[in-house]
Amino acid sequence: MWDWAYTFEILPKLGWAAITTIQATLIGFVIAATLGLALALTRIAVPATAWIISVFVELIRSTPLLIQIFFIYFVGPSFGIVLDAFTAGVLAIGVHYAAYCSEVYRAGFDNIPRGQWEASTALNLSTWTTFRDIIIPQIIPPIVPALGNYLVALFKETPLLSAIAVLELMQTAKIMGSETFRYTEPMTLVGLFFLAMSLVSAALIRATETAIRRRMIR
Amino acid sequence: MTDSPMVRFDKVTKRYGPLTVLDSLDLDIARGEKVAIIGPSGSGKTTVLRMLMTLEAIDGGVIYVDGEPLTHMERNGKLVPADKAHIRRVRAKIGMVFQSFNLFPHMTAMQNCIEAPTTVLGMKRREAEARAAELLDMVGLSAKKDHYPSQLSGGQQQRVAIARALAMRPKIMLFDEVTSALDPELVGEVLQVIRRLGEEHDLTMLMVTHQMGFAKEFADRACFFYQGKICEQGEPKSFFSNPQNERTRQFLRAVLEAG
Numbered sequence: 001m002w003d004w005a006y007t008f009e010i011l012p013k014l015g016w017a018a019i020t021t022i023q024a025t026l027i028g029f030v031i032a033a034t035l036g037l038a039l040a041l042t043r044i045a046v047p048a049t050a051w052i053i054s055v056f057v058e059l060i061r062s063t064p065l066l067i068q069i070f071f072i073y074f075v076g077p078s079f080g081i082v083l084d085a086f087t088a089g090v091l092a093i094g095v096h097y098a099a100y101c102s103e104v105y106r107a108g109f110d111n112i113p114r115g116q117w118e119a120s121t122a123l124n125l126s127t128w129t130t131f132r133d134i135i136i137p138q139i140i141p142p143i144v145p146a147l148g149n150y151l152v153a154l155f156k157e158t159p160l161l162s163a164i165a166v167l168e169l170m171q172t173a174k175i176m177g178s179e180t181f182r183y184t185e186p187m188t189l190v191g192l193f194f195l196a197m198s199l200v201s202a203a204l205i206r207a208t209e210t211a212i213r214r215r216m217i218r
Numbered sequence: 219m220t221d222s223p224m225v226r227f228d229k230v231t232k233r234y235g236p237l238t239v240l241d242s243l244d245l246d247i248a249r250g251e252k253v254a255i256i257g258p259s260g261s262g263k264t265t266v267l268r269m270l271m272t273l274e275a276i277d278g279g280v281i282y283v284d285g286e287p288l289t290h291m292e293r294n295g296k297l298v299p300a301d302k303a304h305i306r307r308v309r310a311k312i313g314m315v316f317q318s319f320n321l322f323p324h325m326t327a328m329q330n331c332i333e334a335p336t337t338v339l340g341m342k343r344r345e346a347e348a349r350a351a352e353l354l355d356m357v358g359l360s361a362k363k364d365h366y367p368s369q370l371s372g373g374q375q376q377r378v379a380i381a382r383a384l385a386m387r388p389k390i391m392l393f394d395e396v397t398s399a400l401d402p403e404l405v406g407e408v409l410q411v412i413r414r415l416g417e418e419h420d421l422t423m424l425m426v427t428h429q430m431g432f433a434k435e436f437a438d439r440a441c442f443f444y445q446g447k448i449c450e451q452g453e454p455k456s457f458f459s460n461p462q463n464e465r466t467r468q469f470l471r472a473v474l475e476a477g
């Protein structure tokens with residue numbers, strides 16, 4: 001059933017692929033978190049943009065991520081946007097989750113009492129200082145859990161990148177299986193890796209949450 | 219420009235939809251004058267302060283501060299609506315204390331007091347802290363400077379809010395029912411601070427209050443608002459003991475009965 005020799009043979013290669021998966025996750029999440037924040041801020045700073053941002057967010061959330069990945073990778077070139085598979089895939093994941101993150105930030109901003117903005121105006125703080133020092137530090141603690149959940153969800157969707165042949169874990173395991181006709185070991189290892197990483201990240205997120213709460217909310 | 223009033227409302231009108239909250243208001247406040255604004259709920263008292271703090275736009279008229287238009291600016295000899303930079307420059311002369319304190323909850327008392335001086339006035343941190351320490355001492359909270367708002371009582375929070383506003387060295391201070399959210403036993407400590415401010419600083423003060431006793435002893439003038447207009451105003455002693463207008467009489471009687 002389980003071939004240990006084969007397991008040890010494929011482990012190093014899977015290890016390398018895992019690094020690609022983690023890179024895709026982290027870069028994708030950085031894009032999602034910053035672009036999401038930018039969308040939410042734009043919406044507040046320029047109310048006229050609110051409807052177009054809403055349409056964009058709805059569009060992204062109502063279509064499958066896989067289609068968006070294909071769109072950027074295969075349709076992009078006809079608009080002169082030629083990206084390698086990794087870049088295109090990570091960008092698609094980042095933008096997809098940015099739509100979700102922007103809603104998290106928006107809820108965070110909505111929960112700041114109006115008095116905080118008014119006190120900032122009365123103290124003559126600039127809009128930028130108000131965001132940086134007053135508003136954003138207050139929205140972070142309540143949104144960490146939601147953003148953390150999206151980080152884990154994003155991580156679990158990176159196997160979609162195998163659809164455009166990015167050599168992340170899933171694609172590597174698939175190739176191994178097709179070469180040796182043994183799928184049990186690579187697929188099991190990949191599954192275990194995702195399980196372990198998800199559990200670890202969930203624990204880390206919870207720890208971060210507690211730490212932030214202890215520091216910021218009195 | 220020392221002969222110009224510190225604050226001038228010149229035919230200022232404010233509407234919310236079909237509701238005219240302030241109707242062509244004229245009001246001059248002299249340098250260093252302490253004005254108590256009283257009147258029934260919904261008469262527009264808060265709106266007056268919020269317009270002066272630029273938290274509400276006005277629909278007509280001009281507000282002047284320290285001899286210079288606040289809501290407008292001069293361009294080619296004509297008054298046009300002020301831009302952001304102009305409003306920020308003139309607004310620097312005004313500070314406000316709110317009924318609900320509005321302290322920054324993620325900052326200590328000290329941090330609340332140095333945020334604006336360091337970021338807006340570009341003060342060195344050390345200098346801002348020294349000044350904030352003096353102000354916190356003045357409001358009797360030296361011992362609490364490293365406490366967060368949630369670790370302070372309402373009265374203490376409000377005193378921090380006063381110190382925070384003073385840290386910007388305003389010429390005009392606005393107080394909107396600053397003791398209304400406090401338990402009765404905490405009202406005194408906040409009024410005490412305001413009283414000291416009146417004595418020690420050459421501040422122009424506008425306060426909306428339901429504390430008639432305090433208004434009478436503290437203010438130079440009492441203004442009674444009724445339905446968006448100043449119905450009666452005058453020197454507090456005679457205003458409170460011998461009001462001329464029937465509406466004022468009714469209001470004062472009702473307040474007295476409520477205790």
Ligand SMILES: Nc1ncnc2c1ncn2[C@@H]1O[C@H](COP(=O)(O)OP(=O)(O)OP(=O)(O)O)[C@@H](O)[C@H]1O
Nearest residue numbers: 234237239257258259260261262263264265266426
């Ligand atoms: N944002 C708003 N939108 C619509 N109407 C408003 C708004 N703010 C105030 N008003 C109305 O304007 C009028 C004056 O309000 P204001 O808050 O100035 O009264 P006030 O004299 O301070 O009353 P109170 O003693 O209850 O604080 C009220 O009728 C109020 O309902």
Ligand SMILES: [Mg+2]
Nearest residue numbers: 263264265395
């Ligand atoms: Mg009011």
